Amino acid sequence: MNPAPNLVLIGPMGAGKTSIGKRLAARLGLAFVDCDHRLEEVTGAAVPLIFECEGEAGFRARETALIAELMRGRGQLIATGGGAVLAEANRKQLAGRGFVVHLQVSVAQQIERLGRDRSRPLLAVGDKRAKLESLAVERGPIYRDLADLAFDADGLTVAIAAERLGALLEQRWQRTEAA
Template sequence: MCATPLPVPKTLVLIGLMGAGKTSIGKRLATKLHLPFVDADHEIERAAGCTIQEIFDRFGEAGFRDGERRVIARLLEQPVQVLSTGGGAFMDEGTRQLIRDRGISVWLRADLDLLVHRTARRDHRPLLRQGDPHTVLGRLMEVRYPVYAQADLTVDSDDSPPDVTTDRVIVALRQWLGDADSTAA
């Protein structure tokens, strides 16, 4: 990876389905760019004083999305950072507009089989308890991928080592910013 520092003008907001690597890639990206890493879901839970599942149970999805939007708005007002969002955050028009205005959105796009494989290792994803994970993730892809495609950058997240995907994000970011060193990365 090129050693030339990359000045990032706005917060990098990682979007994508569960299992796409938003947290894993986000942490590595933050380290390489010398930026803080923040997980929006953790910040939402901290602000609410309960888990995301509890928020959904008490206030429904609309209540959760409202709180999520407010937390993401607050995070986007902070100094430049790498921000990982929940899979549904970018689906909310208000949140999507905040990200457009104040951040640089990066869609980590992954294929269905990889997402199924990655999410099978964890059982804390409530959406995947609603049926066959392959079917659930396939439906989510159909609905969400056309919206995710509105992101500023799209980077494929595959079964390469995480550092390879992280470097792909940096190359794409350099190109998007018009950085002269983008081909050297």
């Protein structure tokens, strides 16, 4: 058991971090924060525009600053972007003050969920399946190493996933005021 003041969802795009996270936050009485949406609020620009103007490096720098700020809080369910775990500084922040849940999902499920989504800069060009498979190879080990709990959300509805994950968290996550 990892006592922590915040609950953090990590995993690939299309895993359900936002949709499951909203329901789970309501169930657990936590404030819900989606990192990408918060970044858009703070900057006044959509994630694809930030990527276009500042590149992935510029986006990641903004993401790291936001995660550091968010992790100083407590009583939050924080849904990270899929690549947030790439920066060591982010991993330290997330592990230091968060109980980290890796939402697992197959590439086939990602394709189904993201098929019409045009807001993902990393999927804007080329073969989506090949890109998602490549990201899974690159990021999968990082998600596994960082996670306090892995949860297979593949094929589950949002309601069922939130219900099952909530039940697991009641057994596994000890909320604290400080980590």
